[in-house]
Amino acid sequence: MGLRVSVIGMGKLGSCMAAAFARAGAEVFGVDVDPDVIAAVNAGRAPVAEPGLEAAILASAGRLHATTDTPEAVAQTDITFVIVPTPSEPNGAFGLDLVADAFRLVGRGLRARSSYHVVVLTSTVLPGSTRAALVPLLEAESGKRCGRDFGVCYSPAFIALGSVLRDFLNPDVVLLGESDERAGTRLEECYRTTFENEPPYRRMSIENAELTKLALNTFVTMKISFANMIADLCERLPGGDVDVVTGALGFDRRVGPHYLRGGLGYGGPCFPRDNVALAYLARALETSAPVAEATDRFNRALPERTVERLRGLLHPGCVVAVLGLAYKPGTPVVEESPGVDLALAVVAAGARVVAYDPLAGPSARAEFGDRVQVMASLGEALHAADVVLIATPDPAFLRVTDEDLPKDRELVVVDYWRLLAERLAGRPGVRYIAGGRSMDDPLNAARLVRLWAAATGLEPEAVTGVLAV
Ligand SMILES: NC(=O)c1ccc[n+]([C@@H]2O[C@H](COP(=O)([O-])OP(=O)(O)OC[C@H]3O[C@@H](n4cnc5c(N)ncnc54)[C@H](O)[C@@H]3O)[C@@H](O)[C@H]2O)c1
Structure with missing residues (x-):
């Protein structure tokens, strides 16, 4: 019999993983508590908007089944992935309630199995959680022993929204935390039959894998904040240009070019919370993680610092248009979005704010209430504005036309990503200010x-x- 996989939590990450396993030939049972998700998958539709997901579901030729019954899905399969939310708590820890609910039901499914099974946690958790809090749930519910009757792995996926399927199928490195060698080998085989590339497999203890996941995001955000710190200095130096500086820095192999572009900070559902969680872990262990804390503090302060720099441009009665409300281009997600935070900081400074985003308009509207008017088009936002702030490097903003620009007054454009430098710098009627440049x-x-x-x-x-x- 071929590979049989269950996936608990068919959200942004889980549905892509389930479709990837099924397309590669596995028989897959996807479980979710949301009946709409089940109905969508069983009708051959993508439950979330991700490029290639619907095509992958259709290409799985009936091998992907969606259900609400976790124990049954586990009982039917040999390996189970759990990818349910772990929402951040006020102290920075990742909440385990939903994972614990899922693990109890997985344990019930294990009870019915007569052969060896591997349970893989993919959700982000604090180091130590899997072995200390979750394995005991599996043992209690199943009446079986971890390492003998079943194995447990912690294996996160490094993906970005908007390219989840591609990123999952082509990892730079695979982190594989294992309770025992047999469990890790089973998981590695499962990945090898699914991935499109041949990444290095780093097999390690569960705790090291949990920590590596947090360490990676913390390191990447530190790099982003570093570039933003250099951008701030460049704005204050004669002839300063962050792209010149980071462009040269990136050639050094010790640094590398990725995530080194001065801009307006990082956001989204993952990056901000991982620094906070790492700092929480350090405090709980009676030490500190000052680099993670500084990265987080610097990033959270960017909207206020940015408004402080804008003060001279915000005259009474002026209207500010913020372009870019998603946490990054190409997604409707506004969670921890720098553009949303900037818009609210400008409102707090007393200006009227309008805003536009090609995908995130509806989600931003829900976030803003009546504090910010979300416009239906780029042109409408520009026509209403005296000052424009470009908060994301969304290629949609390159479509600005002459008709979009007001004829009756000077438009100030502050472009934090230097996206429109060639189009707007020096143009009559526009005062163009590039973030990260002198x-x-x-x-x-x-x-x-x-x-x-x-x-x-x-x-x-x-x-x-x-x-x-
Ligand atoms: N999306 C990412 O970019 C990303 C990247 C790395 C890690 N992660 C981690 O993966 C986990 C899930 O993230 P996501 O973005 O896919 O979340 P999501 O909110 O998109 O999806 C979670 C899904 O789980 C379902 N669910 C909740 N409780 C359940 C239960 N008990 N049984 C079955 N289904 C249940 C929900 O209905 C939802 O469909 C989180 O811990 C997140 O931190 C996400």
Whole structure:
């Protein structure tokens, strides 16, 4: 008999994994508590919007079955993946209630099995949770022993919304935390028959895998914040340009070019909470994770810092248009979105704000209530605005046309991703300000004069000339 897989939690990640296993030839039982998800999958439709998901479901030729019955799905299969939400708690920990519910039912399914089974947790959890809190649930419900009758693995997926299926099928590295060698080998075989590439498999203890998952996201966000810190400095230096600096930095193999683009900060359902959780873990272990804390603090402060930099542009009665409300281009998700936070910070500073996003309009409307008016088109947002803030590097904004720009007044455009530099810099009727590039403001010039005069011992008048650079 071929591979038989159950997937508990058919959301953004789980449905893509289930479809990937089924398309590769496995018999798959996908479980969810939401009947709409079950109905969609069984009708051959994607339960969430992800490129390639519906095609993968259709290509699985009837091998993907959706159900609400976890014990039955487990009983029918040899390996079970659990990918249900682990919402962040106020203290930063990942809540385990839904995973625990799922594990109890998986344990009930294990009771009915006569042969070896592997349970794989993919949801993000705090290191130690799987072995300390979840394995005992499986043992109690099944009456069986982990390592003898069944095995447990922790194996996260490194995916980005908008490319979940592709990322899952082509990992850079596979993290495989295993309760015992047999469990890890079974999981590795399952992945090998499914993945499109041949990644390195890093097999390790469950706790090391749980920590590596958090460490990876923490490291990547640190890199993003580093680029944003350099962008801030570039804005204050004569001729400063973050792309020039990070572009050169990225050539160094110790640094690498990825996630090193100055912009407006990171957001979304994963990145922000992983730093907070790592810091929480450190405190619980009576130490600290100051790098994760600084990354998080710096990123959360960006909207206020950004508004502080805009003060001179926000005259009474002016209307600010924020373009880009999703946490990144290509998704409707506004969770922890820098664009949404920036819009609300501008409202708090007293300006009227309108906003636009090609995909996230409806979800942003729900977030804003009546504080921000979400416009139906790019043109409408630009027509209403005196100041435009480009909050995401969404290629949709490249479609700005002459008709979109107001004719009766100067439009100030602050572009945090330098997306429209070629289109708008120097254009009549537009004052274009590129985030991460020198802003040559007089207050800052005075600071630089003081700095250089102090360093050289020259009179301030003697050093001002350099500011024309
Ligand atoms: N989406 C990502 O980018 C991503 C990346 C890495 C890790 N993760 C982690 O994976 C987990 C799931 O994330 P997601 O984005 O797929 O979540 P999601 O909210 O899109 O989907 C979760 C699904 O689980 C279902 N569910 C909830 N409780 C259940 C239960 N007891 N039994 C069966 N189904 C249940 C929900 O109805 C929903 O369909 C989280 O821990 C998340 O941190 C997600």
